[in-house]
Amino acid sequence: xTLIAPPAADAPGMPRRRPGLRLLRVLGQGPxxxxxxxxxxxLVLVAALAPVLSPYDxxxxxxxxxxxxxxxxxxxxxxxxxxxxxxxxxxxxRTGLLGPLVVVGVSTVLGTVIGMVAAxxxxxxxxxxxxxxxxxxxxxxLLLAIMLVSVAGPGMTAPVVAMAVAYTPYAGRLVxxxxxxxxxxxxxxxxxxxxxxxxxxxxxxxxxxxxxxxxAQSAMNFGYALMDLAALSFLGFGxxxxxxxxxxxxxxxxxxxxxxxMLPALAPSVCIVLAVVAFGIVGExxxxxxxxxxx
Amino acid sequence: xxxxxxxxxxxxVAVLFATSLLVFGSVHxxxxxxxxxxxxxxxxxxxAVAALRDQYHLDDPLPVQYAKWLGGVLHGDFGRSAQYHQxxxxxxxxxxxxxxLLIGYAALLVAVLGVTAGVLAALRPxxxxxxxxxxxxxxxxxxxxxxxxxxxxxxxxxxxxxxxPGGTPQxxxxxxxxxxxxxxxxxxxxxxxxxxxxxxAMLDELGRDHVEVARARGVAERSVVRRHVLRNALGPVVxxxxxxxAGLLISTSIVETAFDVSGIGSLLVQSVTAKDFxxxxxxxxxxxxxxxxxxxxxxxxxxxxxxxxSLHGEGPS
Numbered sequence: 001x002t003l004i005a006p007p008a009a010d011a012p013g014m015p016r017r018r019p020g021l022r023l024l025r026v027l028g029q030g031p032x033x034x035x036x037x038x039x040x041x042x043l044v045l046v047a048a049l050a051p052v053l054s055p056y057d058x059x060x061x062x063x064x065x066x067x068x069x070x071x072x073x074x075x076x077x078x079x080x081x082x083x084x085x086x087x088x089x090x091x092x093x094r095t096g097l098l099g100p101l102v103v104v105g106v107s108t109v110l111g112t113v114i115g116m117v118a119a120x121x122x123x124x125x126x127x128x129x130x131x132x133x134x135x136x137x138x139x140x141x142l143l144l145a146i147m148l149v150s151v152a153g154p155g156m157t158a159p160v161v162a163m164a165v166a167y168t169p170y171a172g173r174l175v176x177x178x179x180x181x182x183x184x185x186x187x188x189x190x191x192x193x194x195x196x197x198x199x200x201x202x203x204x205x206x207x208x209x210x211x212x213x214x215x216a217q218s219a220m221n222f223g224y225a226l227m228d229l230a231a232l233s234f235l236g237f238g239x240x241x242x243x244x245x246x247x248x249x250x251x252x253x254x255x256x257x258x259x260x261x262m263l264p265a266l267a268p269s270v271c272i273v274l275a276v277v278a279f280g281i282v283g284e285x286x287x288x289x290x291x292x293x294x295x
Numbered sequence: 296x297x298x299x300x301x302x303x304x305x306x307x308v309a310v311l312f313a314t315s316l317l318v319f320g321s322v323h324x325x326x327x328x329x330x331x332x333x334x335x336x337x338x339x340x341x342x343a344v345a346a347l348r349d350q351y352h353l354d355d356p357l358p359v360q361y362a363k364w365l366g367g368v369l370h371g372d373f374g375r376s377a378q379y380h381q382x383x384x385x386x387x388x389x390x391x392x393x394x395x396l397l398i399g400y401a402a403l404l405v406a407v408l409g410v411t412a413g414v415l416a417a418l419r420p421x422x423x424x425x426x427x428x429x430x431x432x433x434x435x436x437x438x439x440x441x442x443x444x445x446x447x448x449x450x451x452x453x454x455x456x457x458x459x460p461g462g463t464p465q466x467x468x469x470x471x472x473x474x475x476x477x478x479x480x481x482x483x484x485x486x487x488x489x490x491x492x493x494x495x496a497m498l499d500e501l502g503r504d505h506v507e508v509a510r511a512r513g514v515a516e517r518s519v520v521r522r523h524v525l526r527n528a529l530g531p532v533v534x535x536x537x538x539x540x541a542g543l544l545i546s547t548s549i550v551e552t553a554f555d556v557s558g559i560g561s562l563l564v565q566s567v568t569a570k571d572f573x574x575x576x577x578x579x580x581x582x583x584x585x586x587x588x589x590x591x592x593x594x595x596x597x598x599x600x601x602x603x604x605s606l607h608g609e610g611p612s
Contacts (some may be wrong), residue, residue: 131309134306135309135310135313138306138310138583138586138587138590139310139313139314139583139586140542140545140582140583140586142545142546142548142549143545143579143582143583143586146548146563146564146567146575146579147317147318147321147575147579148321149567150321150566150567150570150572150575151321151322151324151325151332152325223436227436227438230438230440231438231439231440231549234438234440234549234552234553235548235549235552235564236564236568237567247440250440250441250444253444254444254447254460254553257444257447257448257452258452258459260452262448265444265448266444266445266448269437269441269444269445272437272438272441273433273436273437273441276436276437276438277432277433277436280432280436
């Protein structure tokens with residue numbers, strides 16, 4: 001009985017189960033799915049081409065034009081130090097996407113290996129691996145990251161490592177469940193009878209069959225990782241100033257809000273929400289498509 | 296039931312043990328000598344060094360260090376804060392009410408907002424249902440520090456209805472008033488999943504025979520919904536609610552920092568920035584403990600509320 005979507009927690013640090021973006025399921029078909037895919041593709045393109053596309057140096061100070069509103073020169077205005085917000089958003093997309101990419105990449109690979117080995121071997125190997133995953137699962141990722149930052153110092157490394165560890169059990173549990181179902185199917189036994197080795201069956205047949213579902217889940221986890229890492233940057237533990245980063249920009253924009261200037265914090269907020277929603281829609285849409293195909 | 300409880304308790308002890316090893320070991324994982332790590336640029340007077348060596352029992356072999364440290368922790372002795380020159384236990388105690396009030400306030404808002412939206416969506420298919428699904432989809436994708444910023448710019452700067460970050464509230468009422476926006480920022484992020492699960496649990500129940508029978512017997516629609524639908528839908532709602540409460544415990548540090556609330560979460564963030572390691576260790580350990588205990592309590596409560604949910608299920612996901 002699945003009450004809610006398996007993995008994935010809010011707002012930063014809500015392991016166990018993340019009921020979150022399942023909410024977007026109802027939107028995950030048709031034009032919205034297409035729109036989300038286009039948005040994400042555009043985001044990746046902007047991030048890749050940021051140095052070429054951005055009108056200004058994202059770190060160039062110009063105190064004379066502090067907190068300029070939207071003008072022809074600065075399409076989204078400037079922040080308190082007179083830096084062009086649009087340029088900072090474009091460059092912020094790089095750290096904003098790179099961090100989650102590493103987190104999701106590492107945790108998905110680790111989780112897939114652990115989950116498949118646990119499902120395939122069963123017995124005590126399964127017991128040890130599953131209990132270890134439970135253990136990591138019980139410690140909130142955000143807390144692990146803060147702990148690691150306090151030891152290793154602020155910067156991208158500690159939060160990304162902590163989140164990669166914290167996200168591994170999500171992937172691991174999903175893969176274990178999928179691989180166990182798959183293993184019970186007759187085709188696996190027939191390959192075994194034909195003399196295939198366990199490793200070859202897993203890599204050549206089992207993994208390709210469950211890979212789409214793993215990929216759909218990874219897309220959703222990407223959004224969550226983006227939120228978590230942005231939160232850590234907001235707290236001052238992630239990407240360090242003056243490097244452009246959405247979370248850090250919101251932190252820096254807080255004092256501008258008190259002066260009535262919303263754009264410095266609002267613009268990166270909109271970027272974060274749009275990106276997370278888009279990843280949710282894409283992940284849900286993919287999961288739906290897979291479910292339909294299997295029926 | 297006993298076996299289930301014993302298993303879960305063992306799991307809880309295992310998590311706390313592993314966390315304590317991590318928290319203790321992190322001092323030694325840090326690059327360089329533990330003393331210089333713990334000093335972090337503070338003047339290395341012989342007294343300060345001696346105090347640290349004594350506090351962390353650095354002259355003993357590692358297992359003995361751990362045992363002595365753990366013994367202290369179990370007696371509530373978390374060492375001294377380098378930043379506040381105060382006993383860590385007392386420091387945390389002084390910040391606890393702020394955090395407890397914020398989490399309680401936020402949890403109340405989550406329950407009210409989430410359940411109301413979920414019930415509305417289930418009972419009013421069509422426009423309202425769609426609006427709730429869309430709204431919860433967006434708020435769930437909005438991190439709490441983004442909601443915090445949006446709430447401050449709208450209700451504090453533009454409209455002036457609520458105080459902005461900072462300030463020292465006088466008295467309980469004023470304190471609640473100051474905590475309204477922070478609690479709302481937390482609640483917006485967390486109410487979505489609750490609304491969604493309330494909606495789907497209600498829809499499940501609405502389609503059941505006993506609801507039809509009650510209606511056919513002429514029971515008023517109001518009490519059909521209350522007694523037959525909502526009550527049976529409570530199990531999943533409580534499960535998700537508990538998970539969300541555990542999440543609130545962790546996310547509070549972000550909102551406390553955004554609103555400059557004096558609480559445990561903001562203390563944790565300050566202490567990491569100020570390299571006040573004893574405080575970081577204590578709060579990490581206590582937060583993980585609170586997190587796993589809340590999750591355990593939910594797992595015990597849910598079968599009591601709804602006996603149909605078995606204890607021996609395959610576990611989450």
